[in-house]
Amino acid sequence: MSTITGTLEAYQKQWRINRLGLWLFFISETFLFGGLFVARLYLWGDTRPPLDQKLGITITLILLISSYFMYRADTAIAYGDQKGLMNNLLVTFVLGLIFLIGVVGFEWRGEVRPSDGAFGAVLYGMTGMHAFHVFTGLIFIAIVWLNARKGLYTKERHWGVEACAIYWHFVDMVWAFYYPALYLLGTVPHG
Amino acid sequence: MRHILTAAVLVVIVTVIVAFILINANLLPTVASQEGMIIDNLLTLHLLVIAFLFALIVVFMTYSIVVFRRKPGEEGDGKYIHGNTKLEIVWTLLPLATVLYFASLGASSLYEITKPLDNELKIGVVGFQWAWRFDYYGPDGKVAFSSNELYLPKDRPVRLDITSTDVIHSFWVPEFRVKQDAVPGQRHPLRITPTQLGEFKVRCAEICGRGHAVMYATARVLEPSEFQSWYEQQLASSQEEGGDIVAMGAKVAQKYGCIGCHSTDGSPMAGPTWKGLFGKEETLADGRTITVDEEYIRRSILDPGADIVKGFANIMPNTYKDQISDEELEALIAYIKSLK
Amino acid sequence: MQTFFSLGLVRGLIGQIVGTALGIALVTLLRAVMGKEPVWSPEPAVSFGALVGVAGFMIGVGAVTDWVKWMKGEETPFHHGPPEGKPAWTRYFGTDYSHKVIGIQYGVTSIVVIIIAGILALIFRTELAQPGIQFLDPHGFNTVMSTHGIAMIAGILLGVAAMMNYLVPLMIGASDMAFPRLNAFAFWINVPGLLLVIASLFTGGWDTGWTAYPPLSTRAPLGMLLVLLGVYVIGLSSILGALNILVTVFTMRAPGMTLFRMPIFVWASVATSIIALTATQLIGLSFIMVVAERVFKMYFFTPILSEGAKELGSPPGNAILFQHLFWFYSHPAVYVFVLPGLGIISELLPVFARKPLFGYKWVAMSSLGIALVGFLVWGHHMFTAGMEEHLRVPMMYSTLLVAVPTGVKFFSWVATLWEGKLTFPTPMLFILGAISVFLIGGLSGPPNGTVSTDLFLHDTYWIVGHFHATMFGGFVFPFFAAIYYWFPKVTGRMYNEKLGKLHFWLMTPGFWLQSLAQMQVGLKGMRRRIADYDPGLGITTGQILITIAGFIIAFSILIMVYNLIVSLRRGEVAAPNPWNSLSPEWQIPSPVPEVSYAQPFVVVDEPYAYGRPGATYIRFAPAGASDHKPTKSPSQEV
Numbered sequence A: 001m002s003t004i005t006g007t008l009e010a011y012q013k014q015w016r017i018n019r020l021g022l023w024l025f026f027i028s029e030t031f032l033f034g035g036l037f038v039a040r041l042y043l044w045g046d047t048r049p050p051l052d053q054k055l056g057i058t059i060t061l062i063l064l065i066s067s068y069f070m071y072r073a074d075t076a077i078a079y080g081d082q083k084g085l086m087n088n089l090l091v092t093f094v095l096g097l098i099f100l101i102g103v104v105g106f107e108w109r110g111e112v113r114p115s116d117g118a119f120g121a122v123l124y125g126m127t128g129m130h131a132f133h134v135f136t137g138l139i140f141i142a143i144v145w146l147n148a149r150k151g152l153y154t155k156e157r158h159w160g161v162e163a164c165a166i167y168w169h170f171v172d173m174v175w176a177f178y179y180p181a182l183y184l185l186g187t188v189p190h191g
Numbered sequence B: 001m002r003h004i005l006t007a008a009v010l011v012v013i014v015t016v017i018v019a020f021i022l023i024n025a026n027l028l029p030t031v032a033s034q035e036g037m038i039i040d041n042l043l044t045l046h047l048l049v050i051a052f053l054f055a056l057i058v059v060f061m062t063y064s065i066v067v068f069r070r071k072p073g074e075e076g077d078g079k080y081i082h083g084n085t086k087l088e089i090v091w092t093l094l095p096l097a098t099v100l101y102f103a104s105l106g107a108s109s110l111y112e113i114t115k116p117l118d119n120e121l122k123i124g125v126v127g128f129q130w131a132w133r134f135d136y137y138g139p140d141g142k143v144a145f146s147s148n149e150l151y152l153p154k155d156r157p158v159r160l161d162i163t164s165t166d167v168i169h170s171f172w173v174p175e176f177r178v179k180q181d182a183v184p185g186q187r188h189p190l191r192i193t194p195t196q197l198g199e200f201k202v203r204c205a206e207i208c209g210r211g212h213a214v215m216y217a218t219a220r221v222l223e224p225s226e227f228q229s230w231y232e233q234q235l236a237s238s239q240e241e242g243g244d245i246v247a248m249g250a251k252v253a254q255k256y257g258c259i260g261c262h263s264t265d266g267s268p269m270a271g272p273t274w275k276g277l278f279g280k281e282e283t284l285a286d287g288r289t290i291t292v293d294e295e296y297i298r299r300s301i302l303d304p305g306a307d308i309v310k311g312f313a314n315i316m317p318n319t320y321k322d323q324i325s326d327e328e329l330e331a332l333i334a335y336i337k338s339l340k
Numbered sequence C: 001m002q003t004f005f006s007l008g009l010v011r012g013l014i015g016q017i018v019g020t021a022l023g024i025a026l027v028t029l030l031r032a033v034m035g036k037e038p039v040w041s042p043e044p045a046v047s048f049g050a051l052v053g054v055a056g057f058m059i060g061v062g063a064v065t066d067w068v069k070w071m072k073g074e075e076t077p078f079h080h081g082p083p084e085g086k087p088a089w090t091r092y093f094g095t096d097y098s099h100k101v102i103g104i105q106y107g108v109t110s111i112v113v114i115i116i117a118g119i120l121a122l123i124f125r126t127e128l129a130q131p132g133i134q135f136l137d138p139h140g141f142n143t144v145m146s147t148h149g150i151a152m153i154a155g156i157l158l159g160v161a162a163m164m165n166y167l168v169p170l171m172i173g174a175s176d177m178a179f180p181r182l183n184a185f186a187f188w189i190n191v192p193g194l195l196l197v198i199a200s201l202f203t204g205g206w207d208t209g210w211t212a213y214p215p216l217s218t219r220a221p222l223g224m225l226l227v228l229l230g231v232y233v234i235g236l237s238s239i240l241g242a243l244n245i246l247v248t249v250f251t252m253r254a255p256g257m258t259l260f261r262m263p264i265f266v267w268a269s270v271a272t273s274i275i276a277l278t279a280t281q282l283i284g285l286s287f288i289m290v291v292a293e294r295v296f297k298m299y300f301f302t303p304i305l306s307e308g309a310k311e312l313g314s315p316p317g318n319a320i321l322f323q324h325l326f327w328f329y330s331h332p333a334v335y336v337f338v339l340p341g342l343g344i345i346s347e348l349l350p351v352f353a354r355k356p357l358f359g360y361k362w363v364a365m366s367s368l369g370i371a372l373v374g375f376l377v378w379g380h381h382m383f384t385a386g387m388e389e390h391l392r393v394p395m396m397y398s399t400l401l402v403a404v405p406t407g408v409k410f411f412s413w414v415a416t417l418w419e420g421k422l423t424f425p426t427p428m429l430f431i432l433g434a435i436s437v438f439l440i441g442g443l444s445g446p447p448n449g450t451v452s453t454d455l456f457l458h459d460t461y462w463i464v465g466h467f468h469a470t471m472f473g474g475f476v477f478p479f480f481a482a483i484y485y486w487f488p489k490v491t492g493r494m495y496n497e498k499l500g501k502l503h504f505w506l507m508t509p510g511f512w513l514q515s516l517a518q519m520q521v522g523l524k525g526m527r528r529r530i531a532d533y534d535p536g537l538g539i540t541t542g543q544i545l546i547t548i549a550g551f552i553i554a555f556s557i558l559i560m561v562y563n564l565i566v567s568l569r570r571g572e573v574a575a576p577n578p579w580n581s582l583s584p585e586w587q588i589p590s591p592v593p594e595v596s597y598a599q600p601f602v603v604v605d606e607p608y609a610y611g612r613p614g615a616t617y618i619r620f621a622p623a624g625a626s627d628h629k630p631t632k633s634p635s636q637e638v
């Protein structure tokens, strides 16, 4: 895919093909995340477990902000700005990592355990599946950063960066649906 | 045109033949409930349409095969026909109308067989691996007694509230036609109005593990007066307190569904009969022989997989050790001992 | 010996064994370090081991080598042809990027899997030939029956992928698939997945039927876990394969090939791929949720409330949710099974009737129609399940609607035959067999679709008869037709016509017998998935007939396998275009050369202009013209 040699025309043709492939992949993934979302609606109805609201909004904001830096990284390389690409990727990576620590380190240490009925199952199912995608996104960013350091991306040839960026935005979008589903929808029962 | 006419005539003939065969082949078991009759009517209608559509396609196809085959020595291709929009619309709309009609029949018949009726007799049905328990309610609306056989009065609408304690099962009596899954943690209703006296078999229709094939129970449809006297007798005996340990054992055996697989009168069922079990020489599947004593019976209940009786499959549930209390276990053993 | 160990397959297997062992050891070690009791806990260890094993296989077989290089920023030049310095056959046993090789790999794997699954069927059919328990205890029966079901379904998915992989790029004039490496990956990941499924037979078995309903599947032995993970992995392959097909069709068509000038099989592939791309995620999800319930005690489906859950006021898990998720895939999946098969029927009928496909656009649109309506009908598997009552009637309407586009196909086929000039070599026989068999399967669908009759029919052998007829008619018969039809294209040699006809004349009556007998015993009250039945139902004759029919079918398939193997080496050399087809793949030499179209082609006409003198579908472009994007306005020259 990322042929560095070869004509520019061929590279850009392949780029278009790759882009279509990636978007189809997102459509497919939407069904996966949608399935879990439906499971949440089905099992929890209008209830939800008690969660740390401050933590929730904080990590959500962090993830959203990370998308902004990812966007800057993508734009930077579109203008051929190697340095900007690397710096912004780094910021994105750190923010993503903080998000992951927030979910795995704090949210998962809260009151709810995985074996606690539908609350536990769905909470860990949704955040776990999403965290797994964030984790793969981080690996993706790391690889792109390393390759950027080798100077493999140019203004005309940076499909790798674009793929990484839209993947990251996609994972971010998923959280934009998951956060309200987990933290805002429904009421906490007084058990 | 001549071709089409010939084929059309053939379609009619074949439809009649196929329909005749389907209707007269005695395809279904006897029907013994009101709901069953409604379903059979709709099914018959379905079979008629199937007969027609089957004939339609097969006749035209066979006709083409016979008449439009390439004869020896013939050259060239078929007619250059692309299609015909009018025809396409016709054979889209006609089936559409047919299926909509059938769906509306389905909806109205579904309403017929599920609508609540006055004077319904409520019975709780509990499926578990691998037997059934039927809970009858007392005048106070609470479960008064349970039975491992389903007793039903003829011609009175019954509402079964079906649930399960472990995995999914499905309550089905083919003669009544309708079925309903038993889902753990949920209760779902099924309505039946029996129309024939006699004994039928309840068969579990959803795979539920090793014993699925033999998860049977007996359903008895009685005259309403007979049913009433059975009901009152059971109600009375359930209100007697205590009783001796053997009587208690009999109840425990009901409660856990042992009777679903073990007979007490020597008749063969999924498990060995309990009649004359105590003190008997039992041959095991691995060739050992064992004299049945209290210890053996206890082990058979708590760890059924340990000694498998020859000629039987290892299907007895191994979950009783978590359910049966010590007291109940003693009662069961006493009861089995008493069955000479 | 050295060649043997250099085979990708062998390395993959070694990788899987090593990976599994590593995974199991790692989890056990972790448990020991963290002080968890008991240290040896099979469920987490084996599930992690299985996943690492799959990864080990993929690394061993070399399907991820190029991607790792990309990650390191290295170049991966494309290599065409068999691996250097090794015999040509070895490329079929390792990672190869040619869609033609991958198509064959899929096809052969499919046949092998179908034969294994068929042998399992023969085993439990022999048990069922008589009432009583003969040689399979109930758990063994359940295991064998369930594995038969899931393996057959995997076999179908492989067969579908085989046809799409081999044919779609050839038919649209593409040099290969859009993502050749992904293609190889998608094929190879099936192998470790299938091995997991087969390993389940030896690790305690499983007893849920292919549908794996919890709570039973959360309690079944260890084998269940392997099946859940294996099917998940196979599903992944399906998704990636579908993605590849869609991108290929949308971006790599030959110039002049507008959507309505694509061969009809390509339409069917698109419709199939839309389903596989999206819905498959849900069977994966539902299976992973069961795994989570088993391994992490996350009670999605079992109404168990821990103390903590009660304190939180948590609602209980719900077994019905699984069925919704599962059938949201598994119903559309049945159209994944048949749409390519129906596409093959529509593709071959014009060739053997020497007439254009009747109502091409309607047939093309009906595939899409079936695929899309198919997303709205999943509830018809749950009419008795205790599903939300208000869903039953809408699901009934949508279910019956599917009959309409399917009917369009049937009527168009019949109209294609009408006034044709029919010839009947083996592929045509199988096509006609397919129509007749799929017809009884399809017609037995509406009674299941109307709720009230389904309350009677559900979980009986009537349903078993229904789906064997649909799957045989919609997949097995067309698949065999395709094998015979393209055998000369793939191998350059002709199969033995006499044996082909013998195969047909054994299999078709055999199949009719099997399926009709299944329906008959089902109506009498024979339940599904039972190891033993009540002779009192009056179904013993029917049972014997089903078993005999099963053996007849098996024997006929044995003939086909023999025929193909012998013809591969000693068959007559085939004429370049033995069927006189207009399709592009028949205008080039057989077997297809490494670079399929040395000269790209332009589509100049509709695909099935049989019956019009001098008709052509494509014209080879003068040398030098590279593969263009499809132009919107087709050239009008005839």
Ligand code: HEA
Residues within 6 Å of the ligand: B053, B057, B094, B095, B096, B098, B099, C211, C334, C335, C337, C338, C380, C381, C399, C400, C402, C403, C404, C406, C407, C408, C410, C439, C441, C442, C443, C445, C446, C448, C449, C450, C454, C457, C458, C459, C463, C466, C467, C470, C471, C474
């Ligand atoms: C290849 C697969 C395939 C195909 C194509 C179909 C096609 C159809 N299926 Fe089938 N089905 C299965 C595979 C398939 N099925 C499987 C595997 C199961 C069991 C799963 C399990 O539990 O293990 C199943 C189960 C199943 C059920 C659940 C039964 C139950 O468990 O209770 C139902 C219920 O509605 C159903 C309905 C239909 C219908 C209405 C069609 C329709 O698409 C059929 C349409 C075709 C026609 C109707 C014939 C041609 C049409 C005409 C000639 C036009 C005129 C027609 C009319 C006016 C009626 N199927």
Ligand code: HEA
Residues within 6 Å of the ligand: C114, C115, C116, C117, C118, C119, C121, C122, C125, C145, C146, C148, C149, C150, C152, C153, C156, C208, C209, C210, C211, C464, C468, C471, C472, C476, C514, C518, C527, C528, C529, C530, C546, C547, C549, C550, C551, C553, C554, C555, C557, C558, C561
């Ligand atoms: C494509 C799909 C497919 C195919 C082809 C078949 C083929 C067969 N099926 Fe199967 N079947 C399913 C898919 C399929 N089945 C599914 C999905 C289920 C549901 C499972 C469940 O409920 O969970 C099922 C369930 C099922 C049942 C119900 C089980 C139950 O509910 O208890 C029965 C019973 O009769 C049955 C029988 C058969 C038979 C006799 C064949 C025969 O046609 C088999 C013929 C034999 C072969 C295809 C092998 C041939 C080859 C050889 C023997 C040659 C060997 C040698 C060498 C070359 C080395 N099948």
Ligand code: CUA
Residues within 6 Å of the ligand: B127, B128, B130, B168, B169, B170, B204, B205, B206, B207, B208, B209, B211, B212, B213, B215
């Ligand atoms: Cu209970 Cu099957």
Ligand SMILES: [Cu+2]
Residues within 6 Å of the ligand: C330, C331, C334, C377, C378, C380, C381
């Ligand atoms: Cu379906």
